[in-house]
Every structure is written in C-alpha cells, then in structure tokens.
Amino acid sequence: MPRDSDRPANFHSGELTAQIRAGQTVEAECLGPVVKPFLAEGGRSLIDSARIAVATTIGPNGAPMLSLLAVDAGAFGALGSSGLTIPRAAVSSEDALFDNLRRDRRIGLVYLDPYTRRRFRVNGEVVDSRTDPLEVSILEAFPNCKKYLVRQQLTSSKQVCPKAATRGRSITRADAALLCQASLVFVGTANPQGQLDAATRSGDPGFIREVARNTFEIPDFAGNAMYQTIGNLLLEPRASIGFVAGDEFVVLTGSSTTHWEDEAERSGGNGRFWRFTPRSWRRVPLPMPVELSGYDRSRHTPVLD
Structure with missing residues (x-):
C-alpha cells in the first residue's frame, strides 16, 4: 500500500482502482486492518526463524529490483515492534542492494518459510545503508495467505567457488525456459509516491508462459483482495521478477501490462493476468549455499491447460 490518510483502509489509488475493477471493495475493506504500522508477534516469530527473504529496492534507472537474502536460522531479527535487522552477510557481495539503498532508502521485504509456506511482508525504510546490521523502520507489516504456495525444502548445499554476477539486456532462451518451468517466483513492484513491495507468485510448473518472444504471462489467482502487486503495476508498470536457479x-x-479479460481462461477463473517483458537481466550468486528442492503442490492451485 501507502498511503493517503483519506483513502478507505488507507489504500492507494492503484489498489482502489484494482479493487473496484475486480468488484472486491468490501472484501478489501474487511482485510485492510491486517496491515499494521508495526510488527505483531506472529510476524516476529516467522522472521526470527526464517532463513530466506527477498527484498525490493529501486535500481539506478528508477525501476524496482529484487535481491535474495539468505541467513542461518535466527540471523534475521526484530527491533521491538517497530523495526527489523538484516545482517550485511545475508546479501551477496555481488548484489546491488546496498548501492540501491544509498540512493533510495525504501525497501519492501517478503520473508518465506518454504516448508510451512508461511509468508510475511514488510515495507519500510532503511535507517542507514552503511550499518551492519541494516536497520529497517517498519511502515507496513502484514501476513500473507499461503493458499497457492508450493511446499519445498530449504537445505544447506555444498560450498561452491565464489563467482561474479553476470548481466545482460535480452533474456537468454535458457532463462526463458527456466522461468516457464518455475513453480515459485518473486515479484518486486513500486508505488512511485509510496512504499515498495516484494511478493511471491506460485503455481504448477508452466503457470507462467511465454506468449510471444520475450513476453511472459503471469496469472493473478484470487488472493487477499487488497491488490498490492496489481495496484502498484497500475501506477508504475516497471517490475522485477526473480527466481532461484541452482x-x-x-x-x-x-x-x-495488466489485463482483466482472460479469454484463454488461464487465470484460475477470475480473468486477471499481467504480461511482463524483460528489458535486462542479472544472475547473482546466492549469499550462502542453500538449495530449494521438492515440489508439493497446494490443493488450491488452479489446474491450467
């Protein structure tokens, strides 16, 4: 979200537009109060035990950019109910996160336990990008439904030789194929006048498909009716998608681009999807040797043709 104080449940204009278009303003109003300006006990327990999180920051061209964070259990922390700590070692030395935060202190975070499928999202600002650990002042904190998330195991893997990040403009055919076979991706979006957001999208392998060369279609399955991701995309079409590959x-x-009429009926019945065209890519080594494995689909996941 962020937030204009006179908006219902403090939703911004993009979220309100999406809620009205979807006919879910009542549902959104009911769920809006779960978004708190502080960290409740349930969120703290997940963050304390989490080993991975994904952050959205703003890159040098003003577009959202994702970073994966990984730690040993207990290394993420909370500063009472108003703040979070992130050790600098949770971020790959090849990642752009710290450079991004020097320019723009806003950050969106989603913490994930892949086995229990619990998620928790926090949007806020880093107090000082030079400290270790980073301190994040919380502006919004809220749990996420685990309805469609695939269950996976997160395990330590063999230490690999350090490698440099690589980057390019056009997505490779190999990475296009990996994206279309992913069962879990992360999405980074921004409200230009407010908070950043990090979210997940999950489904059976193939739920993301390439509908034209370098254009990918992502179904927007029915969710919490608050429309943080779609609402941001309506205001700022630039986005970032990330996934783990080895x-x-x-x-x-x-x-x-956001679409509301799914003629192919691949959106799980609600008609919504969005299309994404990558303009650049980065491959960043994981900050520590971990592996996501296994595939235990959610019984709620729509079966797509």
Whole structure:
C-alpha cells in the first residue's frame, strides 16, 4: 500500500482502482486492518526463524529490483515492534542492494518459510545503508495467505567457488525456459509516491508462459483482495521478477501490462493476468549455499491447460 490518510483502509489509488475493477471493495475493506504500522508477534516469530527473504529496492534507472537474502536460522531479527535487522552477510557481495539503498532508502521485504509456506511482508525504510546490521523502520507489516504456495525444502548445499554476477539486456532462451518451468517466483513492484513491495507468485510448473518472444504471462489467482502487486503495476508498470536457479538468483527487470479479460481462461477463473517483458537481466550468486528442492503442490492451485 501507502498511503493517503483519506483513502478507505488507507489504500492507494492503484489498489482502489484494482479493487473496484475486480468488484472486491468490501472484501478489501474487511482485510485492510491486517496491515499494521508495526510488527505483531506472529510476524516476529516467522522472521526470527526464517532463513530466506527477498527484498525490493529501486535500481539506478528508477525501476524496482529484487535481491535474495539468505541467513542461518535466527540471523534475521526484530527491533521491538517497530523495526527489523538484516545482517550485511545475508546479501551477496555481488548484489546491488546496498548501492540501491544509498540512493533510495525504501525497501519492501517478503520473508518465506518454504516448508510451512508461511509468508510475511514488510515495507519500510532503511535507517542507514552503511550499518551492519541494516536497520529497517517498519511502515507496513502484514501476513500473507499461503493458499497457492508450493511446499519445498530449504537445505544447506555444498560450498561452491565464489563467482561474479553476470548481466545482460535480452533474456537468454535458457532463462526463458527456466522461468516457464518455475513453480515459485518473486515479484518486486513500486508505488512511485509510496512504499515498495516484494511478493511471491506460485503455481504448477508452466503457470507462467511465454506468449510471444520475450513476453511472459503471469496469472493473478484470487488472493487477499487488497491488490498490492496489481495496484502498484497500475501506477508504475516497471517490475522485477526473480527466481532461484541452482546457486544463483536470476533477476529480470522490465515492463508490464495488466489485463482483466482472460479469454484463454488461464487465470484460475477470475480473468486477471499481467504480461511482463524483460528489458535486462542479472544472475547473482546466492549469499550462502542453500538449495530449494521438492515440489508439493497446494490443493488450491488452479489446474491450467
């Protein structure tokens, strides 16, 4: 979200537009109060035990950019109910996160336990990008439904030789194929006048498909009716998609278009999807040797043709 104080439940104009278009203003009003300007106990317990999170920051061209964070259990922390700590070692030395935060202190975070499928999102600002650990002042904190998330195991893997990040403009055919076979991706979006957001999208392998060369379609399954991701995309079409590929985090940054009439009926019945065209890519080594494995689909996941 952020937030204009006179907006219902403090939703911004993009979220309100999406809620009205979807006919879910009542549902959004009911759920809006779960978004708190502080960290409740349930969120603290997940963050304390989490080993991975994904952050959205603003890159040098003004577009959202994703970073994967990984730690040993207990290394993420909370500063009472108003703040969070992130050790600098949670971020790959090849990642752009710290450079981005020097220019723009806003950050969106999603913490994930892949096995229990619990998620928790925090939007806020870094107090000082030079400290270790980073301190994040919380502006919004809220749990996420685990309805469609695939269950996976997060395990330590063998230490690999350090490698440099690589980058390019056009997505490779190999990474296009990996994206279309992913069962879990992360999405970074921004409200130009407010908070950043990091979210997840999950489904059966193939739920993301390439509908034209370098254009990918992502269904927007029915969710919490608050429309943080779609609402941001309506205001700022630039976005970032990330996924784990072996010992690297693949980050695609590009532009999106939002659609409300799914003639192919691949959106799980609600008609919504968005299309994403990558303009640049980065492959960043994971900050520590971990591996996501296994595939236990959610029984709620729509079966797509």
